[in-house]
Amino acid sequence: MFFSLFAGLDRVKAEAALNINADGAILVDAESGKVLYEKNADAVLGIASMTKMMTEYLLHDAIKRGKVKWDQEYTPSEVVYKISQNRSLSNVPLRQDGKYSVRELYEAMVIYSANGATIAIAEVIAGSETNFVKMMNDKGKKLGLTDYKFVNSSGLNNRDYQGMHPQGTGAEDENVMSPRAVASLAFHLINEYPDVLKTASVPTKTFREGTSDQIKMDNWNWMLPKLVYGYEGMDGLKTGTTDFAGYCFTGTASRDGKRFITVVQNAKNASGKGDYKSRFDETRKMLDYAFSNTSKEEIVPKHYQVKGYKTVPVIKGKADQVKIYTKSAINMVIGSGEENNYKPVLTLDKNKVNKNGKLTAPIKKGDKVGTLTIAPKNDEKVSFLTKEGKQKVTVDVIAAQDVEKANWFVLMMRGIGNFFGDVWSGISSTVKGWF
CATH class of the missing domain: 2.60.410.10 (D-Ala-D-Ala carboxypeptidase, C-terminal domain)
Incomplete structure (x- = not known):
C-alpha cells in the first residue's frame, strides 16, 4: 500500500532524465517518503541480503522493548555454527562453544553481512529462525508493506542452509520484495532507529580483534566515502547478491539538509550483465539527480x-x-x-x-x-x-485567539433579536407580495 496526494512535475522530470538499468528501482525523500522516481516499483523481485534490514529492525525493536540487551551473550546452535563456517558465503566463523555478544553479532551482520551471525540474532530474538520468519512477515504487515515474502532471516537462498532452512519454507525458496516495499522498510528503519547508520557507515572493522579468531570485516557498501566508489554523504544501508536476486543495493545519503533512499534490484551494466559496480553506478545516477535537481x-x-x-x-x-x-x-x-x-x-x-x-x-x-x-x-x-x-x-x-462563551442574557437577547428579525423579514416579504 502507498499513499497518494496530487503531485508536481518533479517525478515526471526524473523519469525523463533517468534511465536506470535494473529490473526495479525507486528513489524517495527519506524524510517524507515522497517518491521522486520509480521503475517497476511494484514488481516482486529477489532481495538477497537486503533482507537483513528487517532483521536489524526487529533487533532494534526488541532492544527498545527490553526483550534483548546489547551485551547479552549467545552460544551458536548447530545451524549457526555450520553456516558460519562456509566462507564461500559472507561470514565470520563462529566457534560452536564460543560466547558472542549481541553487539558483535549485530556489527558482523550490518558491516559484513555475516549470515551465520544474522541467524544467531534471529535465534536470540525468537528462539528459532522458524519463529523469527513468522515475526518478519507479521512485522511487514504491521509496517504496511505489500508485495513481499520472507523465508529466512539472512537473505540466502534456502539451498545454502543444506537442509536446515526454516520449517514451513521450501528448499529452494528465497526472500522477495518489491522496490517500493524495500524502500518502505528502509524508511522505517532509519527514521525509527537512526542509530543503525552509525554501524552501517563503518567502512571496516575487525571482528574479535586481538584474538586468534580475528577477521577483518570490509563493508560491502563500496559507496561509503572512504571506499572504492565513495560518494559524499553516503552512510548506508544494505547490499545484497544471489544468483536469483542479482546485484541489489539499498542506499541512503545525506547532504545539505536533504536525505534520500534509493533501491536497485538486479542492476546491470551497459552490456546488460550484472556486477558489483553496476548497482553502485545506477544508485549514483539517482542520488546525483536528487541532490542536483531538488530543493527543500x-x-x-x-x-x-x-x-x-x-x-x-x-x-x-x-x-x-x-x-x-x-x-x-x-x-x-x-x-x-x-x-x-x-x-x-x-x-x-x-x-x-x-x-x-x-x-x-x-x-x-x-x-x-x-x-x-x-x-x-x-x-x-x-x-x-x-x-x-x-x-x-x-x-x-x-x-489564533480565545472566544469566550456569551452569557445567558446576551444569548437570550440575540435570540429575541433573531426572532424579531425573522418576523420583520416575513412581513417585508408579504408586503412586497402585495405589489
Missing part, C-alpha cells in the same frame, strides 16, 4: 492563513468569528523551481463545526479546528511510501 522548500509558513478562510464563524460566543492559522510550517523536497506549483487545501474538523460550518464557543487559542495539506496546481499524482510520511506534509490548523 517551505511551501506553507507557520501561522499561514488560507485566502477566504482567515476566520471561521462562531455560535454562542462573545465574538461571532475566530481567526485561524496553521500551527506549523510545511517543508517538502520538490523539483527545483516548483515552489509556486502548489496550493493549500484546508479541511475543517467535522467534529468541531456544525452543518453550517460554524464553531461553537468557548474556543481556546491553540484549539485544533482542522488540517491543511498541499496539492499541486496541476492534477498529476505523487505517492508517499507510508501514511506517516504523507502526514509530514499535513499540519494542524488552530484557533
